[in-house]
Amino acid sequence: MRQVIGITGGIASGKSSISQFIQEELGFTIIDADIAAREVVEPGQDAYQEIIQVFGNELLLPDTSIDRAKLGGIIFHDEKKRLQLNNIVHPAVRKRMLKQKETAFDLGEQVIFMDIPLLFESNLTHMVDKTILIYVDEQIQLERLMKRNGLSEADAKARIDSQMPLAEKKELADVVINNNGSLLEAQKQVKQVLVEWEVIEA
Ligand SMILES: CC(C)(COP(=O)(O)OP(=O)(O)OC[C@H]1O[C@@H](n2cnc3c(N)ncnc32)[C@H](O)[C@@H]1O)[C@@H](O)C(=O)NCCC(=O)NCCS
Numbered sequence: 001m002r003q004v005i006g007i008t009g010g011i012a013s014g015k016s017s018i019s020q021f022i023q024e025e026l027g028f029t030i031i032d033a034d035i036a037a038r039e040v041v042e043p044g045q046d047a048y049q050e051i052i053q054v055f056g057n058e059l060l061l062p063d064t065s066i067d068r069a070k071l072g073g074i075i076f077h078d079e080k081k082r083l084q085l086n087n088i089v090h091p092a093v094r095k096r097m098l099k100q101k102e103t104a105f106d107l108g109e110q111v112i113f114m115d116i117p118l119l120f121e122s123n124l125t126h127m128v129d130k131t132i133l134i135y136v137d138e139q140i141q142l143e144r145l146m147k148r149n150g151l152s153e154a155d156a157k158a159r160i161d162s163q164m165p166l167a168e169k170k171e172l173a174d175v176v177i178n179n180n181g182s183l184l185e186a187q188k189q190v191k192q193v194l195v196e197w198e199v200i201e202a
């Protein structure tokens with residue numbers, strides 16, 4: 001039976017690292033919401049025009065693409081602006097992801113994965129059949145985020161606070177992968193779950 005498995009988590013909790021493993025080592029298609037969210041705001045796309053109308057031309061880089069660092073600096077400190085951006089970008093992201101899903105199923109794939117950071121915040125559980133949460137404790141999340149993005153503690157905290165706490169997401173997911181330890185340990189847990197769900201063989 002065809003199925004879509006949702007991978008979610010919090011910012012810098014390890015979704016992309018796990019998705020990469022599922023794609024490269026296990027061979028499944030991953031449909032990534034962050035990638036879709038980049039594609040739908042490229043110059044020429046409808047969402048691009050709408051963003052400029054709301055946030056102004058000063059958001060653009062010399063090559064006319066959107067300055068993502070600048071936009072992030074605005075929306076992670078201003079809830080109203082963040083929701084405005086979400087309203088512009090999210091419908092286009094969902095449409096694109098559904099199209100990618102159809103393409104994968106048309107090609108004969110049986111099980112595909114969607115990496116959706118805001119799966120629970122945006123009530124997108126209807127897009128998937130099962131959910132896997134990539135969990136880390138908040139202190140580790142903060143440290144990994146500061147290191148990866150070169151952010152100050154205050155900026156990293158603002159990003160984390162713009163999402164539903166991982167402790168709450170834990171209650172909503174079908175399965176929780178603990179990524180406090182090494183990536184290898186997290187990969188082992190993922191494999192075990194996929195064996196239990198009969199997606200892969202032991
Ligand atoms: C603000 C933007 C320009 C920052 O870009 P940047 O390249 O620095 O980050 P990137 O897109 O890789 O996102 C990194 C992570 O930030 C978190 N995040 C991104 N947008 C949001 C948001 N609107 N609300 C809460 N968390 C968010 C997610 O965990 C995501 O995985 C960008 O994140 C964006 O356009 N966000 C709005 C679209 C969105 O909600 N994307 C998330 C999945 S659909």
Ligand SMILES: Nc1ncnc2c1ncn2[C@@H]1O[C@H](COP(=O)(O)OP(=O)(O)OP(=O)(O)O)[C@@H](O)[C@H]1O
Binds near residue numbers: 009017
């Ligand atoms: N188990 C781990 N041990 C050490 N570092 C890790 C581990 N898992 C992930 N990381 C590192 O933490 C950072 C965040 O991981 P990753 O980019 O996979 O998270 P993400 O959930 O996809 O983030 P985002 O929501 O921002 O896209 C990266 O720098 C990654 O290399």
